[in-house]
Amino acid sequence: MENERDRLLDAALAHVPFDGMNDAALNAAADELGISRAMVRVHFPQGGASLAAAYHRKGDAALREWFEKTPPEGRYGEKVAQAVWQRLALVQPDMVRAGATLLSLPQHAGLGARLIWETADTIWNGLGDSSRDVNWYSKRATLSAVYGSAVLYWLGDDSEDKAATRAFIDRRIEDVMSFEKIKAQARKVPGVAAMVDLATGWMRAPEPRDLPGKTSEDK
Template structure:
């Protein structure tokens, strides 16, 4: 199995912001070189002459063409930067306007960009949700790298802590999160949504010092994916102060997952919960798995 850090490095430009417009780099043209027959007395200069017309050599032409290509690319890169700025500025407006085009227009105005830029996103609401998911993953990774406290925890405690940190990032948007789940479950968006959740689960297991490379690798990630999804749904209906009931629920589920007496049937239910968490209620699954 490849480590996720390496996979992110290789796939970063394609995966990090799937909904941002991407532009193909146009390679510079190579000028056709002229074959000139030389004699011992001919002076060979850096430039060739043909019918009294001076033709630049290939290295000069290539350098000039590359410079022109870079100049053409710069506005495109700047445009992508503006798109990212708009998405980032849109997040505070989600609390009031939801995961919507209206929130993106408000974000564009905040950063002084024309609201017409919102039209450049093929899937506007999905672009905003997916940007948030990627941003949260990066912030979680930063916490993993910077918090020494995590290294002093046993694996089960470390997993509970990391899942809690990640879900706490959704707390400000909790009233609008059912809308985000609905957007993620749409056919055009579900593939990216599953990829993002798979990357999240993989990062958490690596932070727990998991180095499994056999079938156990898949089982562990299936279980943790189910725990994350069920806790996410539980959080939507939790009215306790600071979601304390949610964190107790999470701790119990992680403890159960580390219990060697867990049955294959429970693993199956947890796998089903991953899919159910994307598009429907998990209450039935939660009841079947964790009924006392």
């Protein structure tokens, strides 16, 4: 089943430049591979939105492999910037643009936000983040905002070798690291750390759950 889905995904992506990120691309791929339309719905229940999600998650999977083979080096902020840039380098602008256009629709906005969060989670996990408290959420929320804005900047960047995008990422990450320093300094103020812990001490990172009926779309 998974192998069939992978073959269908690769074949459908070849049709996206001509048909768009939609059912037409999936159906054309299914016809080529001799896969029934019913199985298309099994593998991609939301049609084009599921196709866009599958392409996005394929990029996250490639990023995990990159972390294993080529761990980023330098200061922590530099490592984050390298990871964000590498994630963009693993995908094609036209494919991302087609997917982003679809996922920006109101009915798919939740899925789009989840995918960006998953990318941020992939980056932090790849960098060895061990936080399990409120910082687990704040790190991913902040990086999600950075990555989302970086994608939009990258899609409109016509500079040589996307140099402007790299500079944009560096600036955004520098802003984030400055904010983290301010947070650390604020906790040193008498009483602040206790108040923060009281308000957020109950928050814990979610534990992975292998639930019945879970599909590859949920992973």
